[in-house]
Amino acid sequence: MNKFYTAQEVADKLKIKKTTVYELIKRGELSSSKIGKQLRVSENQLKQYLDSATQPASVQTQDYQPESSLLKRDYLIHSSGLIISGQSSPALDLLLNQLPAQEGSLPVLQSHMNTYNGLYSLYFEKVHIACATASFSDIQSLVPGIPLAALTFYSYEIGLYIKKGNPRNIQGFPDLQRADIIFANREKGSSRRVYLDRQLSKLKISPESISGYRNELVSDFSTAAAVAGGQADIALGEAYAARTFTDLDFLPLGTETMYLVMDASHFSEPGFRAVADTISSEAFRKALALQTGYDTSHTGELNNF
Known part of the structure; x- marks a missing residue:
């Protein structure tokens, strides 16, 4: 039964x-x-x-298809709505909840895509705004020939998820090569995967030497759950996800920034202005910082490039 x-x-x-x-x-x-x-x-x-938590990427991707509402998406892209790409997060949820109360706001559809897929979709005009954790040079390389505006959304700590008390004595990326360590990876195109692969390249660590490298999950909550549940020993992600699991410790590695990227020529239009006005408000910054612990000291600042 x-x-x-x-x-x-x-x-x-x-x-x-x-x-x-x-x-x-x-x-x-x-x-x-x-x-x-x-x-x-x-x-x-x-x-x-x-x-x-242990399925290969092909199975994960097949089940995770939040882009199924193509007719609705095409309707919004050609009408008076906005499409914002970004994987579910407390920050994006808060923004979507507060936007309807902002003057000049438009109906919004969330397109559940990671950083690189969202930026590609921005380039091909499939979304209006892309959530992206990437350097300005990376953003420009993925959205070439378009003047861009990037609103600072928030900054956050990135680091390693390990079991409480660090029973495996994990100190950093070199430990991923150990035979007794299983890694829970993120999918291609996510900012976590890009960060990891760049660190491995710097340290001259072959992905093939890492057990679990090919097993991809689609969120920090998934990788954190894999470590907490014993399916993996280590994963890379943001501090917020680690704090929701009582059986995890977090080894900080640095700070990353999330941006809301859009075509700069649209920035003064009502729907886009409503997004900017919402996240730059004191009420939004305080609520986001209290709920997540994110650094919101630069939230709402505009970067043009």
Whole structure:
């Protein structure tokens, strides 16, 4: 018989917070069922989630297709709506929740894409605004020939997820080559994957020497869950995701910045201005900093290039 668990029981099994269980369900990474008015996760659904941590990229990508609403997307791109690309995050969720109250705002559709896929879509005019963690030179190389405006969204710590107490004595990237270490990687095109591959290149570490390098997951919450659940020993991601798992420690490596990138010629148009006005407001910056711990001291600043 298929057993059903409450959100708290799932949290206890995965050694995470109950709010993280709801976050995983909201992101579509953990399936759930409604029994009466109560949300429950079946034993099979939980097993599918745990198994996904070790599936190869081809399987992950096939199941993760948030771009299925092509007709709706094409309707918005040719009408009065905005399409913002970006993987689900507390910052983007907060922006989308507050935008409708801003004067001049337009209907918004979120296109769930990582940094590089979002920038390519911006270049091919499939989205209006792309969330991107990348240097200005990288952004320009992916969106050539277009004058760009980049609003600073927030800055955050990036580092390594490891088990509480660091039982494997992991110190940094060189440890990825150890035979007793399994890595939980992110998908190609994500800023985490780009950061990792550049560090490996600097250190002259071959990806083929890393167990788990080819097993790709589609969010920091997924890689953090893989480490917390014992499917991996280490992963790369932002500090916010690590803080939601009680069984993880975080080894900081540096700071990254998320930008909202758009065609500069559209910046003065009402819908785009509404986005800029929302994130530059004091209320938004305070709410984002309190909810996530992100650095919002430069949130809303405009960079043209």
